[in-house]
Amino acid sequence: MTENILEARDVRKSFGGVKALKGVSMSIRKGEIHCLAGENGCGKSTLIKIVSGFYEPDAGEITINGTTYDRITTAQAIREGVQVIYQDLSVFPNLTVMENLAINHQLMAGGTLVNWSGIRRTAEAAAALTGLSVDMTELVENLSLADKQLIAISRALLSNAKLIIMDEPTTALAKKEVSRLFGIIKRLQAAGISILFVSHKLDEVFEISERFTIFRSGENVVTGDTGGLDDRKFAYYMTGREFAEERFAAGAVPGEPVLETRALTLENGFYDVSLTLRKGEILGITGLLGSGRSELAKALVGYVPADSGQILLNGLPVRIASVVDAVRHGVACVPEDRLTEGLFLIQSILDNIAVSRWDALSNRFGVIRRREVEREAAAWIRSLSVATRDPLLPVQTLSGGNQQKVVLARWLANDLKALILNGPTVGVDIGAKYDIHRIIRGLAGRGLAVLVISDDLPEVMSLCNRVLVMRSGRLAGELAVKDSTTEELAELSMRE
Amino acid sequence: MPGPGNLEEPMRFKRHLRRSEPYIFAALLLLCLAVELRSGQFFTGNNIVDLARSLTVPAIFCIGEMLVLISGGVDVSFPAIASLSMYVVSRYLDDYQGTVALNLFVGAVLGLVMGGLNGFLVARFRFPAMLVTLGTTSVFSGILFGALGAREYPVPPPMYDLGKAKLFSAHNPVSGLSSDMPVSILLLALLLAATWFLLNRTLTGRGIYAIGGDPVAAERAGFNLFRIQMFIYCFSGALAGLTGVIRGSMMLNCHPTNLNGMEMTCIAACVLGGASITGGKGTLFGVMLGITLMTVMANSLILIGVPTYWQRVFTGAIILVGTGVSAYQALRGRRKPGAVARRAGHA
Amino acid sequence: MPETLSEPVRRPGFFGRDKNFTRLLAIFVLVFIGCAILKPDLFLKASNFQSMAKQFPEFGLLSIGVALTMLTGGIDLSVVNIGNLAAVLAARVMISFAPKGSSPEQTLTVVVAAMVLALFVGALCGAVNGLLVSKIGIPAILATLGTQQLFMGLAIVVTSGRPISGLPMIYARYGNRNIFGAVPVVLAVFAVSALIVGVLLSRTRFGAKLYMLGSNATAARFAGINVDRLYVLAYMLSGLLAAVAGLIMMARSNSAKADYGISYTMQSILIAVLGGVSPNGGRGNVQGVVAAVLILQLLSSVLNMFENISNFYRDILWGIVMIGVLIINYLINVRDLRRQSQ
Structure with a gap:
């Protein structure tokens, strides 16, 4: 039998009355890449925090390297070689690369003084471990996300890591960066280090790991070899529901053009983009991070207006210099990052929906007709099945999927011509993703022109009827969904 | 070090242009020349x-303020x-005849206790430092x-x-005036050297930058947030207490009201010198340039014939x-993709 | 500062179910009773209430202005200086165009024109703040710190650093008069201003958008809100209220000066926080601020009634009250969170 680096047995943890972990067990073998998957709130993060010593479990035990703990402290976890790489990476933007790499090491070594030549040596050694090649004196805030991640990994390796836990490390990475990361993970494995890879993307689970464990609502669902896993099973294990794959078929006759661009250009963003979005269609735009897809979305709604080129609405040129202009013309956008760009977290669900309706639903003195606003919002909450007991609760009490529905609902009551959705289901559970796709299809069915920007290729394939690919700021190709495969799309978007 | 040297030099030069010190230095120089x-x-x-005389007190204040600003407060x-x-110190040590070190020490200890109260409220409850x-x-x-009843x-x-x-x-x-260089300026020099050492050569100092950059990451890395924040506010309080005593001695009299409003000048000087109001950034050199600029401006209006009431x-x-x-550059930079995209590209 | 996570926010209606306001009302009642017990003979007199009613409108208006800007997630450190600049300019105009011996009609016209000018200057100064914050992107605390010096500097330049006195008699006479012999004019001005701002915030799209802006400016932009305009309007309103406060101060002292009421800056921030306005933006309302103003006025009046207690004890009390409020809110939040998780 293979030795285990980590064994968790019947671990339980409650926060107040909420049972986050209802007795989960899992084991990770020495030198294996193990994948932990599950929907948001299934207890993955809680287990990670228990293993790394940030939370104390209510019951259960943890064995690391043969030593069994009822409760492990952060210091003990580090001594046992457990290192966590958080999603936010925990790097210091205002410090140099070299200090970021070496600061933990210095802290662990103790003492009061900083040894700069030691820092430099340590940092260079750390960078060599992962092949990180950036200027050691550059500030980390000026680096790309992928480099920041390498810093976090290099830093973890320095402290003699035996088990590295990576919490959804690929969320914000482009495909090329993902393959670089996977290369490094394989190298670490070859060096005898175990990896716990937390992810809910099936293709990644397949590609990188040998075994997997899935949690659902704080319980083990399944542990096994990755070999026997497929799409349907994976989704079923994660959600406990069955999903039929759907593809969107636009009306046989394409509608008239709604939103057109002519040679739209934004310096350092995108160049010479000419596209046509028709009534009743769902047009997808995909491309790697930095391909200009997000910048294009922001330009179309005037958040960062383009430098040159034309935007036409229903065949007439319009000037869109701000989001206010865009909304006035009937073009709106669901932004990429729900938490920082979409929602007003401390405000109520009601206000988060109504925010785009106050102008329409107020009298000429600007007094809001509150009853109407409430009635309208309540109707949207019902029809999009936003799960909440009180629309006056802060929107931050909702789960990710429900929050996304709120951002969507905001625009539905308006008389829109075109809706631009940037990453409509990022960080959303499979169940809610399914709901949101259904809503979007319904909108297009009712004649709205929908533009979906996403790097989730299966999503683009199942949601859109036509896909444009962007590469280094330019439109690089087009696919009709009904006679293409996801593989063709992937090939097109990653071609150098 | 990765990369060939000839490529790094221009990069490093550009990096310096992103800082505010060169600009503020140029502005100071221009102002001095104009006055001359x-x-x-x-x-x-x-x-x-x-100038050195009127700089001494605000400069020491700025040292403390800068530490607080770097930590994000x-x-x-x-x-x-x-x-x-x-x-x-003036009122209750009024017949003390010994060495001034005791006055300074008592002033610093009083300041430390008061700063400690600030630190406790900020570090324990995480209240906004401003409030x-x-x-x-x-x-x-x-x-x-x-x-x-001061x-x-x-x-x-x-x-x-x-x-x-x-x-x-x-x-x-020419004017027949003469001015004395105060001994206290030595204290300023000493404090500058000590703070430089603290910030750049001790782990606590790096911790101050770290918690200003990302407090959560700092805690994960193993910095003790509570202890560092307590230290910062105690240190800044002690500096303030000490400076009070120095101020009293430089004025040869204790005016309890005449430091009012100094906080605004010092915050402004720190920010001018490149310390960030959102934390994580600031250098002693920049801040000293900032306060020098403000002081030169205030002192030189008379020299160039502008009535003093234009000073404010x-x-x-x-x-x-x-x-x-x-701020305007940052605003443009944040909205425009250029800066980010270009930098992401060099990976 | 920890924010309450679980409580419903901003109930509809003017008073709604606002826990913070209820708490403040309870404190107000307690303080009132406490004052009445401590100094029944002095406190419970009509003249005392009248003199209180003449004291708080000026800093009350400034506090409402500061609260407005704090709702957007900013702050306005320049309110007192805007008030003084407006007053100083109005005083200049009154003295220049209605010197002693002018006809009553001319004096009246000039006084009214000067007041309009003051309001205009207030709004203009506020607009400058708003533009610096929105279009230039200077953090509000720094922008208003700069304009604080700028506006005060301009007022000093206008007055050469001396107080302006000798205003037309009619100004102070009307300013210090009581309506129906009981309600001081300044109280009425305060009440009307507070009511207007209260309605703006709770009933109109302007107010609703302001709360959104304060809780997330980026999301507000994406939601199609004209963010820059909203910032400018909020700071303009704050400047306008400051100018009204400046006119009131001018009536009370019958003079104008560049540095009147400097301590009001800190005091109005304190009142806004005490009144439940979140320094992070997006939370708070006018009724809370008004309650806080009244509480502070009661405390300060009753302190005045103890002859051997210096006025400066008030400052100690203010500081303790403010930190106390922060700690109480903190404890309530901790309790709520614990209760929620059980």
């Missing part, structure tokens, strides 16, 4: 000494702390004027002697222009 051209009196011994209570320390220090300002100045008071002999002591005297043959207009304008330029 207009009056011919700027680069005279006694004017420089006068802001402190508006130091003038109140300084005034209270100054008054208590905490506003509240304690109210308390400290209430104690000063209410409980102690008014002008002579300083004790050792402080008086310190105020009278001079390193040297600069005489201006200029101070306000400098703050707005100084902070406005970098």
Whole structure:
């Protein structure tokens, strides 16, 4: 039998009355890449925090390297070689690369003084471990996300890591960066280090790991070899529901053009983009991070207006210099990052929906007709099945999927011509993703022109009827969904 | 070191242009030259000494404020702390005849205790530092004027002697004026050296930058947030207490009200010098340039024939222009993809 | 500062179910009773209430202005200086165009024109703040710190640093008069201003958008809100209220000066926080601020009634009250969170 680096047995943890972990067990073998998957709130993060010593479990035990703990402290976890790489990476933007790499090491070594030549040596050694090649004196805030991640990994390796836990490390990475990361993970494995890879993307689970464990609502669902896993099973294990794959078929006759661009250009963003979005269609735009897809979305709604080129609405040129202009013309956008760009977290669900309706639903003195606003919002909450007991609760009490529905609902009551959705289901559970796709299809069915920007290729394939690919700021190709495969799309978007 | 040297040099040069120190240095130089051209009196011994003299107290305040700003907070209570320390030391040690070190020490300890209260409220409850220090300002100045009934008071002999002591005297043959270089400037130099060492050579110092950059990451890395914040506010409080005593001795008299408003000048100087109001950034060099610029401006209006009551207009304008330029660049940079995309590209 | 996570926010209606306001009302009642017990003979007199009613409108208006800007996630450190600049300019106009011996009609016209000018200057100064914050992107605390110096500097330049006195008699006479012999004019001005701002915030799209802006400016932009305009309007309104406060101060002292009421800056921030306005933006309302103003006025009046207690004890009390409120809110939040998780 293979030795285990980590064994968790019947671990339980409650926060107040909420049972986050209802007795989960899992084991990770020495030198294996193990994948932990599950929907948001299934207890993955809680287990990670228990293993790394940030939370104390209510019951259960943890064995690391043969030593069994009822409760492990952060210091003990580090001594046992457990290192966590958080999603936010925990790097210091205002410090140099070299200090970021070496600061933990210095802290662990103790003492009061900083040894700069030691820092430099340590940092260079750390960078060599992962092949990180950036200027050691550059500030980390000026680096790309992928480099920041390498810093976090290099830093973890320095402290003699035996088990590295990576919490959804690929969320914000482009495909090329993902393959670089996977290369490094394989190298670490070859060096005898175990990896716990937390992810809910099936293709990644397949590609990188040998075994997997899935949690659902704080319980083990399944542990096994990755070999026997497929799409349907994976989704079923994660959600406990069955999903039929759907593809969107636009009306046989394409509608008239709604939103057109002519040679739209934004310096350092995108160049010479000419596209046509028709009534009743769902047009997808995909491309790697930095391909200009997000910048294009922001330009179309005037958040960062383009430098040159034309935007036409229903065949007439319009000037869109701000989001206010865009909304006035009937073009709106669901932004990429729900938490920082979409929602007003401390405000109520009601206000988060109504925010785009106050102008329409107020009298000429600007007094809001509150009853109407409430009635309208309540109707949207019902029809999009936003799960909440009180629309006056802060929107931050909702789960990710429900929050996304709120951002969507905001625009539905308006008389829109075109809706631009940037990453409509990022960080959303499979169940809610399914709901949101259904809503979007319904909108297009009712004649709205929908533009979906996403790097989730299966999503683009199942949601859109036509896909444009962007590469280094330019439109690089087009696919009709009904006679293409996801593989063709992937090939097109990653071609150098 | 990765990369060929010839590629790194221009990069490093560009990096320097992203900082604010070169600009503020240029502005300071221009201002000095302009005053010199207009009056011919700027680069005279006694004017420089006068500048150094009026710089001493605000410069020490700025050291403390900068530490707080780097850690992501802001402190508006130091003038109140300084005034209270100054008054208590003057009033209750008034017949003490020994060495001035005791006065300074007592002042610093009083300041440390008051700063400690700020630190505790900020570090324990995570309250916004601005509100905490506003509240304690109210308390400290209430104690000063209410409980102690402060008014002008002579300083004790050792402080008086310190105020009278001079390193040297600069005489201006044209105007016939002469100015004394105060001994306290040595203290400023000492504190600058000590703080530089603290910030750049100790783990606590790096911790101050780290918690200003990302407090959560700092805690994960193993920095003790509570201890570092307590340290910062105690340190800044102690500096304020010490500075109060120095101020008293330099004025040869204890004026409990005349530090009011200094907090605004010092915050402005720090920000002008590149310290970030959102934390994580700031250098002693930049901040000293900032406070020098503000002081030169305030002191030189008379030299170029502008009535003194224009001083505040200029101070306000400098703050707005100084902070406005970098803020506007940042605003453009944040909205435009260029900066990010280009940098992401070089990976 | 920890925010309550679980409580419903901003109930509809003017008073709604606002826990913070209820708490403040309870404190107000307690303080009132406490004052009445401590100094029944002095406190419970009509003249005392009248003199209180003449004291708080000026800093009350400033506090409402500061609260407005704090709702957007900013702050306005320049309110007192805007008030003084407006007053100083109005005083200049009154003295220049209605010197002693002018006809009553001319004096009246000039006084009214000067007041309009003051309001205009207030709004203009506020607009400058708003533009610096929105279009230039200077953090509000720094922008208003700069304009604080700028406006005060301009007022000093206008007055050469001296107080302006000798205003037309009619100004102070009307300013200090009581309506129906009981309600001071300044109280009425305060009440009307507070009511207007209260309605703006709770009933109109302007107010609703302001709360959104304060809780997330980026999301507000994406939601199609004209963010820059909203910032400018909020700071303009704050400047306008400051100018009204300046006119009131001018009536009370019958003079104008560049540095009147400097301590009001800190005090109005304190009142806004005490009144439940979140320094992070997006939370708070006018009724809370008004309650906080009244509480502070009661405390300060009753302190005045103890002859051997210096006025400066008030400052100690203010500081303790403010930090106390922060700690109480903190404890309530901790309790709520614990209760929620059980």
